[in-house]
Amino acid sequence: MYKRGQTTLFIIIAVIIVAVALIAIFLWPSIRDRFTSEEKAGELLASQIEPLRDAIYDCVSETSENIFITLGKQAGYYRWSHVYAFLWGEDQYVVVMDKFGGNKLVNRLPSLEMIEQEFQLALEEEGYEEIESCLNDFSSFKRQIGVEPEEKDFEAEITNDKIVISVDWPITVSKKYATGTTTQKINQKDVILSIPFKDLLEVAQDIVNSEIAGEKFEGLVKQHYQTALYEQHRNIKINGIHHPSSFNVGVVILESEPTRDGENPFKFQFAISRE
Amino acid sequence: MKKAGIFLLIGIIFVIILTVNVSSVPAPVCCEKDNAGRYCVETTDDLCAPGARKQSFPSFLETDCSKVSFCQLGACVPREGQCELGKYKAECEVYGRHVARVTDLQEVPACKLGGCSVNCQAEQYKICEELAAGNEFEFTECECKEGESYTSCRARCQTETYANCRSKSKGCCKVSDGCYYVNFEQCADMGGTVEDFFKGVQCSEVVGCDNVGEQRISCGQYELGDENKICLYDNRGQQERCAPESGLGINFTNGLGDEINYNSCNFAEGYICKICKEESCNLLSDDDTSDEVAKTYPYCKQVSCNNIDLEGSQEIEVIDAKFWGFETNKRIVTKVNDEPFSLRHGEQKCYNYYGSFERGEGKEDIARMGDRSTGLQNQYLECEEGELKVFGMGLDRNTLCQPAVSESGYGYAKEKANVWQNCTSCGRQNSLVIEWIGDVFRPFWPTGYLLSISLGSLISDRCNRDTCMEAGDCMYVVDWHGVFPGTEYGNCVPVYPPGVTNWEAGKCGEGGDDLWNVCDAGECYSLGNYQFQKNFWLSAGTGVLTFYPTTVLERLNLIPVECAVQALHSTAIPGGYLAEYGRCFTKKYSKYGPLTLEFMWKASPLALVDLIGYIDNPFYSKNPRYGNRQKEEEQTEEKKERSDPCSSDGDCKSGQCRTTVVNRVDQDVCVELNSVSRGDSCISIKGPADSECREGLRCVHPPNTMWGECIT
Numbered sequence: 008m009y010k011r012g013q014t015t016l017f018i019i020i021a022v023i024i025v026a027v028a029l030i031a032i033f034l035w036p037s038i039r040d041r042f043t044s045e046e047k048a049g050e051l052l053a054s055q056i057e058p059l060r061d062a063i064y065d066c067v068s069e070t071s072e073n074i075f076i077t078l079g080k081q082a083g084y085y086r087w088s089h090v091y092a093f094l095w096g097e098d099q100y101v102v103v104m105d106k107f108g109g110n111k112l113v114n115r116l117p118s119l120e121m122i123e124q125e126f127q128l129a130l131e132e133e134g135y136e137e138i139e140s141c142l143n144d145f146s147s148f149k150r151q152i153g154v155e156p157e158e159k160d161f162e163a164e165i166t167n168d169k170i171v172i173s174v175d176w177p178i179t180v181s182k183k184y185a186t187g188t189t190t191q192k193i194n195q196k197d198v199i200l201s202i203p204f205k206d207l208l209e210v211a212q213d214i215v216n217s218e219i220a221g222e223k224f225e226g227l228v229k230q231h232y233q234t235a236l237y238e239q240h241r242n243i244k245i246n247g248i249h250h251p252s253s254f255n256v257g258v259v260i261l262e263s264e265p266t267r268d269g270e271n272p273f274k275f276q277f278a279i280s281r282e
Numbered sequence: 283m284k285k286a287g288i289f290l291l292i293g294i295i296f297v298i299i300l301t302v303n304v305s306s307v308p309a310p311v312c313c314e315k316d317n318a319g320r321y322c323v324e325t326t327d328d329l330c331a332p333g334a335r336k337q338s339f340p341s342f343l344e345t346d347c348s349k350v351s352f353c354q355l356g357a358c359v360p361r362e363g364q365c366e367l368g369k370y371k372a373e374c375e376v377y378g379r380h381v382a383r384v385t386d387l388q389e390v391p392a393c394k395l396g397g398c399s400v401n402c403q404a405e406q407y408k409i410c411e412e413l414a415a416g417n418e419f420e421f422t423e424c425e426c427k428e429g430e431s432y433t434s435c436r437a438r439c440q441t442e443t444y445a446n447c448r449s450k451s452k453g454c455c456k457v458s459d460g461c462y463y464v465n466f467e468q469c470a471d472m473g474g475t476v477e478d479f480f481k482g483v484q485c486s487e488v489v490g491c492d493n494v495g496e497q498r499i500s501c502g503q504y505e506l507g508d509e510n511k512i513c514l515y516d517n518r519g520q521q522e523r524c525a526p527e528s529g530l531g532i533n534f535t536n537g538l539g540d541e542i543n544y545n546s547c548n549f550a551e552g553y554i555c556k557i558c559k560e561e562s563c564n565l566l567s568d569d570d571t572s573d574e575v576a577k578t579y580p581y582c583k584q585v586s587c588n589n590i591d592l593e594g595s596q597e598i599e600v601i602d603a604k605f606w607g608f609e610t611n612k613r614i615v616t617k618v619n620d621e622p623f624s625l626r627h628g629e630q631k632c633y634n635y636y637g638s639f640e641r642g643e644g645k646e647d648i649a650r651m652g653d654r655s656t657g658l659q660n661q662y663l664e665c666e667e668g669e670l671k672v673f674g675m676g677l678d679r680n681t682l683c684q685p686a687v688s689e690s691g692y693g694y695a696k697e698k699a700n701v702w703q704n705c706t707s708c709g710r711q712n713s714l715v716i717e718w719i720g721d722v723f724r725p726f727w728p729t730g731y732l733l734s735i736s737l738g739s740l741i742s743d744r745c746n747r748d749t750c751m752e753a754g755d756c757m758y759v760v761d762w763h764g765v766f767p768g769t770e771y772g773n774c775v776p777v778y779p780p781g782v783t784n785w786e787a788g789k790c791g792e793g794g795d796d797l798w799n800v801c802d803a804g805e806c807y808s809l810g811n812y813q814f815q816k817n818f819w820l821s822a823g824t825g826v827l828t829f830y831p832t833t834v835l836e837r838l839n840l841i842p843v844e845c846a847v848q849a850l851h852s853t854a855i856p857g858g859y860l861a862e863y864g865r866c867f868t869k870k871y872s873k874y875g876p877l878t879l880e881f882m883w884k885a886s887p888l889a890l891v892d893l894i895g896y897i898d899n900p901f902y903s904k905n906p907r908y909g910n911r912q913k914e915e916e917q918t919e920e921k922k923e924r925s926d927p928c929s930s931d932g933d934c935k936s937g938q939c940r941t942t943v944v945n946r947v948d949q950d951v952c953v954e955l956n957s958v959s960r961g962d963s964c965i966s967i968k969g970p971a972d973s974e975c976r977e978g979l980r981c982v983h984p985p986n987t988m989w990g991e992c993i994t
Contacts, residue, residue: 089320104368109348111355114368118360120377205363212364213433219368220386222431225681228697230673231437249678 048184055152056180056193059145063176066141067161068198071172073137074129075202075273082277083117083208085125085132090115093256093278100258100278104215112219112281116211119165122204126163135159153181153188167205172198203242207261207275210240214259218279224259242266255281311336312347314372321373322353335372357384357393365393365406388426388435395436397422397443401467404440417476452506453481454488454520461491463520465506484522493518499534499544501555501580510555511546512580537576538562544580552586552626554667585627587665625665630695632683633661633672655679655779656811662695679781682755701754702776706788706809708745708753750774759804775808782810790814841870865925865989922952925965925988940967942988951988964992 043051074085081087082101091102103116117125145154159176174195181190213232214224222228229245246260260276313330316323324347330336337350347353348370358366358374358381365387366374374380387393391407398410399420405413410421424439426432447465455462455469456478462469462485469479480488486495493516500515502508502524513524514532524546525531531545542565547553553566558581566572568584575581625631660675660683675681679700686696750758753774760772773791780787787809791801806814845866849859922928927950928939934952941948942965951965953974958964964974964981965988973981975992983990 086319089316089318109346111348112368113355113370114358114366116366118358118366118377119363120361209364212366213436216365216367216387217431217433220432222433223699224433225676225697228431228433232433 043182043184045184045187045189048182048189052152052180052182052189052191055148056191059148059154059178059180060193060196062142062148063138063174063178064196064198066138067172067174067195068200069141070130070134070137071126071161071163071170071198072200072202074126074134075170075200075204077129078122078125079202079204079207079273079275082211082275083122083125085129091280095258095278098276100276102280103211103277104218104279104281106280106282114215114219116208116215116277119205119208122208123163123165127161130161134161148180151182153179153183153190155179155181165204165208167209168201168203170200170202170204172200174198201265201267201270202273203263204273204275206240206243207263207273210243210245210261211259211275211277214245215279218281223281309338311338312350312353314352322347322350322370354380354382356380356382357387357390359390359392359408362412364409365390387432395424395426395432395439397424397439397447399447399466402443402447402465404436404443447507452521453479454483454485454491455479456485456488456491460518461485461488461493461520462518463506463516463522468505484516485518485520486516486522493520495522496534499532499580501557502546510549510553512544512555512582513546536573537579538574540573542573542575547582549627552584553582554585554627555580556583557581583667585665585667586624587626587668587670588624590623590625590663590670625663625670626692627665627667629665629693631663631693632685632695633663655781655807659781660778664695677781679778682778700776700778700780702756702778702780702787704753705750705756705774705776708750708756708758708774745772745774761802773805775805777808779808780810783812785809841867845870861989869923869925924954925951928952940965942966949988958992960992960994962992964990966990 078085080098081092082090082103084090084101087101091105091107092099093102094100104112104114106112145156148154155178157177157179159174161175162173164171164173174197176195177192178195179190179192181188217224217228217232224232225247229247233240233245242264244262244264246262247257248260249257256278258276258278260274262275263273265272309326310324311327311330313323313325314335315321315331316325316329316334317331319331324339327336335352337352339350348355352372354371355368356371356374358369358378360366360374360378367384367387369380371380371382381390384390387406388395393406393408395404395406396410397403397420398405398413399422400410400413400417404424407421407423410419413419422443424435424442426435430438452463452465453469455464455466455472455474457469457472457474462472464472466479466481484495485491485493495516496514497517498515498519499512502511502513503521506521508521508524511524512532514522514534516522523532525544527546527548529545531543533541533543536542544565547555556567558575558577558579560577562574562576563579563581564570564572565575565581566584567581623631657677659677659679660681661672662675662683664671664673675683675697682698682700684696684698685693687693745758747758750756755777756774757777758772758774776787790806790809790812801814803814803816806812845863848866849863922933923935924937926934928934929950931938933939937952937954937957939950940953940955941950942953953965953967955967955974956976958974958979958981959976960979964983966981966983967973973979975981979992979994981990982993
């Protein structure tokens with residue numbers, strides 16, 4: 008009887024210890040704040056700002072790169088239901104030059120401005136959600152500091168050799184201390200992607216312009232172009248393949264060769280139809 | 283009146299039905315942008331995006347959106363980036379300025395090509411302006427040549443621009459971490475401004491730079507356009523003055539203990555600057571007597587490809603503005619007397635295979651593949667630093683290589699499209715049935731000839747050498763020359779066989795006026811990657827099958843002419859010409875019976891004999907109007923046929939010479955008395971007792987004719 012009573016007591020004590028430990032773990036930030044000085048809080052806040060900005064940079068960078076990879080595969084379009092495309096192998100190629108609906112060749116390659124808008128569209132449709140999911144609601148930071156994100160607005164500027172995404176996303180970070188709260192509003196670093204998107208688009212535009220002007224961008228025309236513009240587009244490979252069923256339909260795959268640290272090969276592909 | 287009323291009623295009903303039908307379907311409009319985001323689409327009013335401009339089409343037959351003002355096609359000058367061709371106005375206006383109806387970007391000032399001083403590249407004016415970002419810039423416009431495409435013009439412009447611009451704009455750039463001899467663009471990349479750039483000045487001469495000049499000699503920098511020059515360098519590796527190509531050069535050590543005189547390499551003579559990687563090199567690589575330089579010192583390497591001796595190529599030759607390949611196994615020489623030729627570094631030369639060609643004096647335009655062409659392609663050679671490289675132009679052979687020479691005298695390979703697609707359509711302008719009818723008579727004289735000169739393109743679109751060559755890169759090969767003028771036929775095939783395998787260029791035996799065209803090896807090889815296999819039995823069968831109909835057809839073709847001439851004898855009788863022509867026509871054709879297979883079989887030998895005799899004695903020799911007397915006299919020995927004019931019984935082949943009365947005029951003709959059965963044709967003989975008809979029958983004939991019918 009005595010032994011059974013002892014065992015029950017030990018179990019109760021164990022449960023209490025576990026419960027206290029759990030409460031301590033969950034309430035520790037608040038408890039800690041009660042004992043933190045203003046100076047210490049400021050230091051802690053400062054130490055978390057850069058990791059937070061880096062985390063945002065990484066997530067925005069990864070998401071944006073994925074969006075641009077999609078845009079490259081779809082001739083610069085994010086949503087392309089309004090243009091034509093054909094399936095070849097397992098890939099779908101957006102047709103950027105055709106005579107559909109008329110008897111003249113029409114250039115449907117999106118402009119730089121339109122591609123930047125397509126990027127916005129992609130962000131709104133899935134990009135922002137992905138970034139938030141990547142950051143996991145700042146949970147790892149929120150254990151240390153308060154994080155209050157505001158409205159975000161990203162904009163892409165496509166230049167010849169890189170894409171600069173200006174990340175306008177003010178975030179208020181805060182840290183409580185014994186007698187108050189220290190806060191700071193931070194903005195984000197611009198994300199730079201080493202993708203020569205504009206270069207690739209320029210080559211694509213040259214190809215389409217040439218075709219519309221009546222000169223097939225094949226054989227020697229292509230060879231001369233590549234030789235002459237070696238300096239400008241030296242890192243771009245131009246691969247053109249005729250569709251097996253017609254010489255007038257083909258796909259063009261432009262691929263950039265990486266020359267910088269951390270740069271990956273990037274593809275911009277599209278189809279043209281001379282019919 | 284009653285009929286008119288019915289028609290009017292039907293018309294009204296038709297119009298009502300049409301109106302009801304048309305009005306129940308929404309009229310299509312040209313919409314600036316539809317709900318799906320497409321620009322310039324033909325759609326219905328309700329599918330247009332809100333606020334988008336729309337316009338009805340002038341008629342239901344004309345629904346081309348590009349004719350509507352806001353959907354005109356043209357060039358687009360975007361606010362940022364390159365000009366774009368073939369853009370709809372409505373789409374372009376979202377991000378730029380539209381110039382309607384432009385088909386060449388050179389027509390738009392902002393899109394004109396030129397050398398841009400900012401980056402030393404051939405750029406569109408607006409791009410150069412964008413690159414300058416508000417700073418001053420030089421833009422040297424490039425004039426595109428007539429017929430030169432925008433892409434080719436840009437490539438040429440780039441080549442011309444690059445070296446000039448780079449060498450013109452170099453100077454010393456003084457930035458925080460040192461002084462560099464670069465061009466302005468590179469200086470700007472390093473953070474330099476206009477004040478930091480000393481154009482044309484070497485860094486060792488700039489105050490504030492600690493560069494010490496003339497420390498090293500090497501090849502000039504590619505980025506400065508000096509890659510073939512031999513230049514001095516300062517202690518910081520910055521390029522300084524370069525040696526001239528000739529005359530007094532730069533005196534500098536050769537690394538072997540001597541001071542020698544360096545001159546820059548003469549690229550036009552095939553030399554480029556290289557760094558010696560051996561123990562020592564001659565200053566001029568192909569001249570053993572020139573000075574030597576040590577390892578790591580610059581020298582001039584001969585990079586022309588000399589004494590090339592290759593065989594088996596053909597060049598495209600332009601004759602009468604048409605392209606022809608010519609002569610096989612001819613060396614690709616540019617010099618006379620079969621001397622081996624040379625190519626300079628970067629120079630190109632066509633190296634083609636088209637098969638066996640025979641063309642020239644005393645030969646026809648037989649320029650055909652002599653064998654199967656699978657795997658052959660047009661190629662061009664390029665000399666790269668003394669090494670000859672061969673580049674294929676595609677096994678589809680849709681691209682041909684045409685030799686060309688640039689303004690600077692450099693040979694280059696010019697691309698030319700192989701236009702073979704329409705060759706076998708030659709002679710097939712009309713519907714198949716009409717063409718076939720025309721082609722049936724084609725080789726037969728005179729019908730074929732008369733048809734071809736009168737109704738040629740209407741009934742049978744003639745394929746001949748001229749029309750064939752107008753169809754593209756095609757050649758006409760005569761299969762049958764014909765006995766008489768205008769009766770030849772042949773086939774029209776690609777000069778340069780395309781690399782096709784599914785008869786895309788037409789089927790063998792179908793080119794030209796194909797009814798009579800028989801597939802042969804040359805035609806087969808000309809049409810693509812095919813192998814010709816001779817089939818004796820097929821050839822023999824075809825020969826036999828065509829022999830009979832052709833023989834008979836030719837004979838039948840001659841009958842109308844023959845009769846027309848023969849009937850001239852009866853012109854003295856009023857109305858006699860046509861009657862005589864009809865009689866002759868009936869008689870001659872009846873000899874060959876109805877046009878059946880049985881007839882063909884039986885008639886052919888007869889027709890052949892007839893034909894041989896006919897060719898030997900052409901009709902005009904019988905005709906006193908056209909022939910000569912001697913021939914006519916010779917013909918008097920010939921016995922007359924029934925109804926032929928005669929003077930005595932002896933003239934007639936059979937029967938007797940009797941007088942008939944036609945239109946009250948007596949005429950003596952050959953008749954066969956008492957021989958014609960009831961219902962058959964007879965000649966009316968003067969006098970009741972005399973008749974061709976058998977006993978008990980009489981010849982009844984219409985007035986004014988000699989022909990009648992034997993009746994009871």
